[in-house]
Amino acid sequence: MGYTHTMDINAFKQLRNHAELSPYKGKLKKPDLRASGDNLLCGDKISIDLALTKGKIKEAKFIHQGCVLSGAAASVLLEYAKGKELEKIQNLAPEKMFKLLGVDVSPARVPCALLALAVLRSGKTHS
Amino acid sequence: MINKNTIKKDFPIFKANPKLVYLDSAATTQKPQAVIDALVKHYENTNANIHRGIYEMSEQATKHYEEARAKIARFIGAQGARNIIFTRNTTEAVNLVAQSFARHHLKAGDEILLTVMEHHSNIVPWYLVAKEKKLKLRFVRITSDGTLDPKDLVAKATKKVKLAAFTHVSNVLGTVNPARDLVSFFHARGIPALIDGAQAVPHMSVDVSAMDCDFYAFSGHKMLAPTGIGVLYMKDKYLGSLPPFLGGGEMIRSVSETNVVFADAPAKFEAGTPAIEAAIALGAAVDYLEHIGMKNIERHEKELAQYTLEKLRQVPGVTVYGPTDMKRRSGAVAFNLKGIHPHDIASLLDEQNIAVRAGNHCxxxxxxxLGVPATCRISPYIYNTKKDIGVLYDALGDINKTMFGS
Structure with a gap:
């Protein structure tokens, strides 16, 4: 009857582990890029630090406050981004972000899933 | 009377979705068959534009539309059908007063007094006009129990205030404001009052004449009717003196190349072809609500709210917002669970067919x-039962258990 669900509790737990136990949690001492942003409607906040070598992402950290979806998205995005060119990551399609998350993202939760990517896109390097 | 065993059968949505536990009626209510039938019947039998056609079907459609207006007037205790202006929703009704009243009657430095518990629909229309006319918006604070702070109210209701606009019932906290007392408080200071009744009219007997408010706004879709139809009650003294909100057909008496003569109210405030079928269906919704009885609805919802509060308090890590005194509150209950974001709670409840709202609820x-970015909100209505609340309680317990092992 057109009534589908978003995520089950096991998927949720996985996301939560991603968000809370992520090796990418924290800050860098001297980041080449630091960007932060929030989702005004739900209050989620993310800040991302990157260390870059010749345009490639060498190290990445994030600090997150909010729902598991936005937290997990930050973690999987940084995992994927490591070793890749910043420009390429900034141009990542939203569909790729959903794929990295591996869960069905309902329309109402799209802003949660894309917050980390939006923050990365807003970031400018110091050079 | 509400027959708790059979009422869900009046609502086809529960037949199509037997497991659905719908607890988001403050956002919009489900529709009974009687309302859906009224909507369909109009299109199948009497569809024509109103007020203009010189043929029987148009006259029939006009008759049904105006009957709905008269029914709504009686339902909320208005002096007459002339006081009922059809709008799209509460938001448009508030915008109408902001543009037709505030924009023309208030001047730079004047203040509009709101409360901190307002829905954006009772803030943003005032913000727009305030910006244009250099007015100031002031907000009455609330106390820790989610009710208006009387000291702050007295302090802010100064001579500068030329209009007060407040919600009858908070869409988040469930707080029922003492509308009648507030109106007389403002009137004693020469301040006209607009009441946002979006969360009140569906849930309790409302008598605008007894309240003596100047304007009262509400939406059809939150009281079993379709979307796209709302109501602004306007006191007699404003009907003639306020200029129109929108211009177009239906709201004029004559138009020449150099002059326009407006129709009398309420037509003056209803430019263009309205949502005819939705207005007629709103009349059917009023019939349905009156058949059940507003006192019965109020009693049913208070019982449910009390039960909801009792059950929620048993959930580990829960914070409930809003008044604890049942006399001061309606059915909506906002809460948070420690360690889980409200959006995640709503997603997990959705997994179990439970529809609640999460966010800042406009x-x-x-x-x-309140110091929180978002909350979860349960808002029951006539078709909800204690069993629904039980399903919610069990689901919250499961979430806690799976997530925290408690």
Whole structure:
């Protein structure tokens, strides 16, 4: 009857582990890029630090406050981004972000899933 | 009377979705068959534009539309059908007063007094006109129990205030404001009052004449009717004196190349072809509600709210917002669970067919005041039962258990 669900509790737990136990949690001492942003409607906040070598992402950290979806998205995005060119990551399609998350993202939760990517896109390097 | 065993059968949505536990009626209510039938019947039998056609079907459609207006007037205790202006929703009704009253009658430096518990629909229309006319918006604070702070109210209701606009029932906290007392408080200071009744009219007997408010706004879709139809009650003294909100057909007596003569109210405030079928269906919704009885509805919802509060308090890590005194509150209950974001709670409840709302519920200033970015909200209506609340309680227990092992 057109009534589908978003995520089950096991998927949720996985996301939560991603968000809370992520090796990418924290800050860098001297980041080449630091960007932060929030989702005004739900209050989620993310800040991302990157260390870059010749345009490639060498190290990445994030600090997150909010729902598991936005937290997990930050973690999987940084995992994927490591070793890749910043420009390429900034141009990542939203569909790729959903794929990295591996869960069905309902329309109402799209802003949660894309917050980390939006923050990365807003970031400018110091050079 | 509400027959708790059979009422869900009046609502086809529960037949199509037997497991659905719908607890988001403050956002919009489900529709009974009687309302859906009224909507369909109009299109199948009497569809024509109103007020203009010189043929029987148009006259029939006009008759049904105006009957709905008269029914709504009686339902909320208005002096007459002339006081009922059809709008799209509460938001448009508030915008109408902001543009037709505030924009023309208030001047730079004047103040509009709101409360911190307002829905954005009772903030933003005032913000727009305030910006244009250099007016000031002031907000009455609330106390820790989610009710208006009387000291702050007295302090802010100064001579500068030329209009007060407040919600009858908070869409987040469930707080029922003492509308009648507030109106007389403002009138004693020469301040006209607009009441946002979006969360009140569906849930309790409302008598605008007894309240003596100047304007009263509400939406059809939150009281079993379709979307796209709302109501602004306007006191007699404003009907003639306020200029129109929108211009177009239906709201004029004559138009020449150099002059326009407006129709009398309420037509003056209803430009263009309205949502005819939705207005007629709103009349059917009123019939349905009156058949059940507003006192019965109020009693049923208070019982449910009390039960909801009792059950929620048993959930580990829960914070409930809003008044604890049942006399001061309606059915909506906002809460948070420790360690889980409200959006995640709503997603997990959705997994179990439970529909609740999570977010700031179009009340960002209130959430800022509460010190939380978002909350979960349960808002029951006539078709909900204690069993629904039980399903919710079990689901919250499961979430806690799976997430925290408690």
């Amino acid at each position: 009340a960002m200033p209130l959430h800022k005041f």
